[in-house]
Amino acid sequence: MADGEVRVIEVCPFRVREKTTEYLLLRRSAGEPLYPGMWQFVTGRVEAAETATAAALRELREETGCAPESFWVVPSVSAFYDPSADAIRSVVLFAARLPCAGNVRLSAEHDAHAWLPPPAARQGLVWPSQRHCLDIVEEYILRGEAGKLLAVPL
Numbered sequence: 001m002a003d004g005e006v007r008v009i010e011v012c013p014f015r016v017r018e019k020t021t022e023y024l025l026l027r028r029s030a031g032e033p034l035y036p037g038m039w040q041f042v043t044g045r046v047e048a049a050e051t052a053t054a055a056a057l058r059e060l061r062e063e064t065g066c067a068p069e070s071f072w073v074v075p076s077v078s079a080f081y082d083p084s085a086d087a088i089r090s091v092v093l094f095a096a097r098l099p100c101a102g103n104v105r106l107s108a109e110h111d112a113h114a115w116l117p118p119p120a121a122r123q124g125l126v127w128p129s130q131r132h133c134l135d136i137v138e139e140y141i142l143r144g145e146a147g148k149l150l151a152v153p154l
Contacts, residue, residue, distance in 0.1 A: 009056045011042040012074065012095045012133050013064065014142075015115065021142060023121040023134065024098065026063060027112040039114075039124040041133070042096075053152055056094040064113075065105030068096035072141050072150045078129030091129070094152075095137045 013024040025039045044059035046052055053073075060066060074093035082089045104113050116124060118138060122131050141147040 006052045006090060006092050007046050008080075008089050008091045009044055009046060009052050009059060010040075010078075010091055010093050010130070010133070011056050011060050012093065012130075012137050013042060013060065013066070013068075013098050014095065014137065015098045015100050016142075017100045020117065021138070022115040022117055024064065024104065025114050025116060025121060025124050026106065026110040027114075029109060029111040032109060035126075038126055040126075041130060052092045053094070056092075056096075060096055063107050063109060064098075065103070066096075066098045068154065069099055070097040071095070071152045071154055072137075072147060073152060074133055074136050075140060075146070075150060076129075076133065076136050078127075078132075080127075080129075093133050093136075095133075095141055 015022050026042065028035050028038050028040065030036050042060050042063045044055060046055040060068065072095045074095050076093055078091045078093065079088050080091065106113060118134060122134055125131050141150065
């Protein structure tokens with residue numbers, strides 16, 4: 001079987017303040033051609049000669065102005081249909097723990113952000129795959145031993 005080409009990544013950013021986890025959601029700007037007004041994680045395309053990990057770290061910086069304290073590969077891949085290319089796109093998922101006091105600087109792609117506890121973050125996300133990502137981050141990275149195995153050195 002041939003390896004699949006990764007063109008899209010998502011990063012689930014979170015912080016832990018006083019033992020409470022908060023997830024960072026970004027709202028797509030009204031002028032965006034695709035899904036304006038939708039709340040989402042950091043999302044982006046992998047550029048030529050770039051790894052998915054490098055793209056995820058770059059997109060996190062570009063869309064939030066933040067650098068992670070810790071970074072993980074999330075053990076799940078989602079997919080979506082891209083009508084412009086008539087293709088199914090695989091999305092590699094990552095998680096990033098951000099500093100508690102980190103100031104978020106949005107790119108023009110987004111017009112608002114919110115730090116939300118897990119139930120509110122789940123309600124704000126449109127796609128089931130993103131809600132599933134929250135569950136995996138909670139189970140494997142925040143509460144499980146697998147987080148050590150999934151960590152990406154920075």
